[in-house]
Structures are given as structure tokens and as C-alpha cells.
Amino acid sequence: xxxxxxxxxxxxxxxxxxxxxxxxxxxxxxxxxxxxxxxxxxxxxxxxxxxxxxxxxxxxxxxxxxxxxxxxxxxxxxxxxxxxxxxxxxxxxxxxxxxxxxxxxxxxxxxxxxxxxxxxxxxxxxxxxxxxxxxxxxxxxxxxxxxxxxxxxxxxxxxxxxxxxxxxxxxxxxxxxxxxxxxxxxxxxxxxxxxxxxxxxxxxxxxxxxxxxxxxxxxxxxxxxxxxxxxxxxxxxxxxxxxxxxxxxxxxxxxxxxxxxxxxxxxxxxxxxxxxxxxxxxxxxxxxxxxxxxxxxxxxxxx
Amino acid sequence: xxxxxxxxxxxxxxxxxxxxxxxxxxxxxxxxxxxxxxxxxxxxxxxxxxxxxxxxxxxxxxxxxxxxxxxxxxxxxxxxxxxxxxxxxxxxxxxxxxxxxxxxxxxxxxxxxxxxxxxxxxxxxxxxxxxxxxxxxxxxxxxxxxxxxxxxxxxxxxxxxxxxxxxxxxxxxxxxxxxxxxxxxxxxxxxxxxxxxxxxxxxxxxxxxxxxxxxxxxxxxxxxxxxxxxxxxxxxxxxxxxxxxxxxxxxxxxxxxxxxxxxxxxxxxxxxxxxxxxxxxxxxxxxxxxxxx
Numbered sequence: 001x002x003x004x005x006x007x008x009x010x011x012x013x014x015x016x017x018x019x020x021x022x023x024x025x026x027x028x029x030x031x032x033x034x035x036x037x038x039x040x041x042x043x044x045x046x047x048x049x050x051x052x053x054x055x056x057x058x059x060x061x062x063x064x065x066x067x068x069x070x071x072x073x074x075x076x077x078x079x080x081x082x083x084x085x086x087x088x089x090x091x092x093x094x095x096x097x098x099x100x101x102x103x104x105x106x107x108x109x110x111x112x113x114x115x116x117x118x119x120x121x122x123x124x125x126x127x128x129x130x131x132x133x134x135x136x137x138x139x140x141x142x143x144x145x146x147x148x149x150x151x152x153x154x155x156x157x158x159x160x161x162x163x164x165x166x167x168x169x170x171x172x173x174x175x176x177x178x179x180x181x182x183x184x185x186x187x188x189x190x191x192x193x194x195x196x197x198x199x200x201x202x203x204x205x206x207x208x209x210x211x212x213x214x215x216x217x218x219x220x221x222x223x224x225x226x227x228x229x230x231x232x233x234x235x236x237x238x239x240x241x242x243x244x245x246x247x248x249x250x251x252x253x254x255x256x257x258x259x260x261x262x263x264x265x266x267x268x269x270x271x272x273x274x275x276x277x278x279x280x281x282x283x284x285x286x287x288x289x290x291x292x293x294x295x296x297x298x299x300x301x302x303x
Numbered sequence: 304x305x306x307x308x309x310x311x312x313x314x315x316x317x318x319x320x321x322x323x324x325x326x327x328x329x330x331x332x333x334x335x336x337x338x339x340x341x342x343x344x345x346x347x348x349x350x351x352x353x354x355x356x357x358x359x360x361x362x363x364x365x366x367x368x369x370x371x372x373x374x375x376x377x378x379x380x381x382x383x384x385x386x387x388x389x390x391x392x393x394x395x396x397x398x399x400x401x402x403x404x405x406x407x408x409x410x411x412x413x414x415x416x417x418x419x420x421x422x423x424x425x426x427x428x429x430x431x432x433x434x435x436x437x438x439x440x441x442x443x444x445x446x447x448x449x450x451x452x453x454x455x456x457x458x459x460x461x462x463x464x465x466x467x468x469x470x471x472x473x474x475x476x477x478x479x480x481x482x483x484x485x486x487x488x489x490x491x492x493x494x495x496x497x498x499x500x501x502x503x504x505x506x507x508x509x510x511x512x513x514x515x516x517x518x519x520x521x522x523x524x525x526x527x528x529x530x531x532x533x534x535x536x537x538x539x540x541x542x543x544x545x546x547x548x549x550x551x552x553x554x555x556x557x558x559x560x561x562x563x564x565x566x567x568x569x570x571x572x573x574x575x576x577x578x579x580x581x582x583x584x585x586x587x588x589x590x591x592x593x594x595x596x
Contacts, residue, residue: 052398099581106340106397107584109537117529118573125566221549232525235405242402272417278409285403286391 014156018149024264026148027220032260033155034216037162039240039252044166045202046238047246048175050182051105053203054234055096055112056210058119059089061229063211065123068136068224078141078219085215087210092119093207094200101199113231120229135225139218157215159253162209167249169205178202192218210237239277243284245291254292307439312558314438318447320554321454325509326527327534328461328546329502335478335541336498337387339400340405343407344506345528349506352376352519355413356424363427366515373511374504381503385496408524415521428515446515453512454550457505461543474498505537533576539589548588 009182018026042056063085070076070084096115103111123130130136141151169175181188181195187194218224227233235253236259244255262280266273330344354373359365374513392399427433428446435442465471473494476484485491510519510527534553538545553572560568585591 016564046398052401099577103584106540107580109340109397109401110532111530111577111580111584114536114573114576118570118577120572121567121573125570127566130566157407231529238398239368239402239405242398246398272413274409275417278406278413280409281387281402281406285399285406286388289399 003111018152020024025212026152028260028264029153030148030216030220031154031221032257033152033159034213034220035236035240035260036253036256037155037159037216038210038213039237039244039256040159040162040166041206041213042234042237043241043246043252044169044206044209048170048178048182049199049202050107050237051101051199051203053100054109054231054238055100055114055116056207056237057229058096058116058229058234059093059207059210060217060233060237061088061123061224061226062092062121062207063214064218064224064228065130065136065214066211067215067218068139069130069198071139071141071218072136082215083210087209087211089214090204090208093210094204097200097203097207101203102196113234116229116234117231120226120231123229124226130226133226135223137223139224141219141221141222151216151219154219157218158212159286162212163249163253165209166203169202170249174198174201177291239281242291243281248293249278251291251293258292307441311438311441311443312562313453313555314443314447316555316558317551318444318450318554319557320550321450322509322513323530323554324454324550325457325512325546326507327531327538327550328457328543329505330531331535331538331541331543331546332474333499333502336474336481336533337389337393337495339404340397341502342404342528343411344404344531345526346408346503346524347377347381347503347506348410348510348527348531349519349521349524350380350411351510351522352514353419353424354507355511356426356515356519357419359426361426363429363515366426366429370508370511374508377504377507378500380507381500382496383460384503385499389499408528412521412524421521423518423520424514425518425525427512432515444516447476450516451511453508453574457508458543458547465543470497471495533572536576536586537579539586541589542586542590545586545588549586553577 017029021029038056038060042053045051045053050176066085066088067078067081070081071078096112100108100111100115124133126132127134177188177193177198180191181193181198185195214228217228240255240259241252242255243259244253244257245247245251248254259277263273263277268274270276284291322434326345330341333339333341333344341577355366355369358372359369360378384407388403389400392403419514421439428444428449432445432449434445436445436448437443463471466477473484473489474497477491477494477498481491484494513519530553534549535546536549537552538547538549552575556571556575557568560571564571564589579586583589
């Protein structure tokens, strides 16, 4: 019962936020939700399979550019581009995953990084199609989605759906199979689980969810930029996930909230936000290996 | 496309490859011996350029002794970094090490901004090298030859150190089997400190050596580290010769790719990285991982 009370309180807080947050606070909250969805998507692969992808910016960016291009060139209404963004990001993840999930550990990290940078290089320079490094700007997501409150609820809804999906997968036979493959690939294969199929499915789903985060980013910034696909964007998801605690389902979301809120707080006082973030991360790695979620006694680690 | 143009383009590629080699070889050594992917490597490269600017106080004539001082400073900074920050995370999962070095990247980037300001810094070549050399009727910066010579000298010195000295043999052994080395009574922690410090010294030297030809800003670190990754992945993680070959290939692909498809020359480089990882994940000159890993 106590847990339920907590959940209700958090839910009430989240749902009422647009009515008591100042304008700037609401903008920051939207950004936190977008990163939370992105980091949760990344963590689906990282926590369940142990594979560290350094290429999720490609899926985030693929989603964002799908939205931007469809709106700018085909005149699609914003909301209708969501399925397309998820689909394109998922397909890209399917292709990249097809080549990457067979490799292990550091090679997987490097290969996803290389693929994502390849996509970035093309987007960054293909002026005729993507606008190159100017990006695609001046997008108007329609009257309703131009309103910060509406966008907040949309982001909250998508994050909730994404979180629910990841949680459902975690508790499903699919999730157990993934963790079996993570912990002992040889034994998993011996009992008939094909690592390739499972890993590819997880990677594709994760990429599709990251695409949904990219979809939201376009409405928030009213633009799409090549930076969305740069490797430092992938690093943001990784930081948020580890900051919050990758082994807890809510860890990436918690990490995103802290990351974005701390960033907004520090940036309003000093321009040296990366320095502060770097020092926080150093302290985290050296003194708090379980992430913020580990502060709660450690008993909540997922099993 | 006439021959002199090709030669010129080749030499330009070689100059670029030289700074890539200095940048990447330390990353490769560090990965080989410590097993750490150093995301802050490009930051030490960038820091090296700033340190040079600082020690010579903007005077191009101080370049020669400046390079020596920067390499020495890089060694000290590298040793301190390894002792204080990296040592506690050995044996922890890789992502902590990646996070740690990424945190270092952020700290160094902003630290440099704080100390030196965010304005671009530049330093011309020394007066004796400030003139172009004429090759087949076209001007070519004389300083590029210094960069090429420096890279070759470092490669030669590394070869001598690794193949012909006892310490070098220990470093090579550390990339193969650290536990065995420890069992043999070698002071492995001190060895790892030295390897890391050497790698950082080389990165700082590489960054400093580009300052006479390029303006630097703190932002070059994130690009540099990715270039270094490409070089070592293509050449083979942990392999010095791989870094040399990788740097050469990337430098020339950039130099000639610009002629074929100017906009996408950088995409060619990533494509090469992808292809190598797919066909030969351990790199062109790397060794396939032993079964026990």
C-alpha cells in the first residue's frame, strides 16, 4: 500500500505540473521527459543485454529528421508523423543492429558509434535533403502542440507508454531470455535461445523508442539539427542512465530529471555547466557506483 | 589531375596522418595495456595545444623547447590522472571507465575555457619555417615536413622502446596477460601508470605540434577523440603499427576523398571504420582476441 501511495503522489505531481510550474520550469520539464524517454530506450538494450550502444543518437536523430522532413516537405501535421518517426528509427536500428549485435562488448560499442557517426556525417553534409549543418528550422507543430502545456502532456504520455513497454518487456519471457543471454550466452544458446534474434529485436525496439524521443524534440525546438545525431547526444542517454542507476527500471528517468534540472539550475548561474557535470560524474563514478537509485538502500535493484 | 597535384595532396594527407598518429597511438597503447577506452584522449590533445601556447607565451620561436616541455607536462598530468582517477575503477565494468573518461572530457574542456578563455588560439610556425616549399611548382607549407618528421621519429622511438628495451617488453607483456606479469613479480600498477602517462604525453605533443598550422578551440577535443577512435579501430586496438597504418589511411582518404566527393570525405572515413569492424573487428594489424576473453 505504501508503494501505491508513492506512485499516486508522483502521478499527481506529474499530471499537475503544468499548472504550477513557471513557463521556464515547464520548458525544462519537457526537456527532462524527452531525455527520460531517450535514456529509457537506450537502457532497454544496455540493462537487459549488457551491450553499451554508443549509437542511439542515430535513432533519436532519425526520428527527429523524419518528423522535420515530413512536415517541411510533405506538409504533414505534426502528430501524424509520430508513426513514421518510430518506424524509420526502428528500421534504421534494425539495419544497424543486424550488423552490430553479433559483435561483443567493446566492438559493439565502437560499431554502433561508427554507424551513428556515418549517419551524422551524411545528414551534416547533405544540404540538398537535410539542410546540412543549418538543420531544418521554422517548423510549426500546429496551434495545439505549439502550446507548452499540450506538449508537456504529449511528452508525459509518450514517456509513460515507453516506460510501460520497457517494464512489460522486462517482466516478460522476452526479458528473461535477454538477461539469460546477457549472463550466460553459451547456456542460453544450449537451451535453445538464439541470441541474435533476441538481441536484434531488443535493439530495434530500443531504436524505435529513441525515435519517439526525437519526435518530441522537434516540437520542443521547432527544428531538427545534425547535433541530434552526434556522438555526444548518445553520451547524454548513457550518462542519464548510469547517473540514475541503469539497473533500476526508473533509473534512466530519474537520471534524466536530475541531469536536466541540474543543468538548468547550474546554467542559470554559470556558463561552466559541463565542468560541474563532469565533476558530478567523477564523484558519482568514484563514490556512488550504483547510481542515484542505489541511494535507496540498494534493495531495489532489479533481479 | 596532374602529377604534382597528386603529390601535393599526398603530402598534405601525410601531414594530417602525422598528427593523427601522435593523437591515436597513445589511445591504442592505453587500451592495449589498461583495457580502458579513453574518451578524454582528444581532450589531452587539445590541452597540449593550449599548454604550448601558454609555455611559449605566444612566441613561435619557442616551439622547439615548448614541445619538449608540453610532452613532459603531459606525462606528469597523465601519471596523476591515472593514479588519482583511473586506478580506483580498474576491474569495474567498462561503462564506469567510459563514464569516468567522459567526465574528464567535460572537465578538461571547461577547465581550458576557464583558464585560457574560449577564444581561438593560434601560433604561427617559427620564422625559419614560415615559408612555403615549392614542390613541382606549387607551394607547400614547410612546417608540414616537421610534423611528418616528428611522427616518424616518435614511431621509431616507440619501436625501439617496445622491441629493444626491457621496459618495452614489459609493456608488450602487459597487453597480453597482466595477471601473469603480476605473478612474475613485476610492479604492474607502476607500469600501467607509465603507459598511461606516455600515451597522454604523446597526445599532448601531437596537439601542440598542430598549433603552428591550426587555430585551436576547446571544441576540437570531441572531434579529435572520434578521429583517434577511427584510427585505432581501423588499425587495431592496442597495436602501435596499426595506429601508424590507420593514421596513414585516414589521412590519405581525407586528402583524396575531398577530390572525389568533397562534401562526404568524412563519411568515407566512417564507412572505412564500419567495414573494418564488420570484416575484421580487431583491426587491420590487431590480433584477434584470445579465447579466454
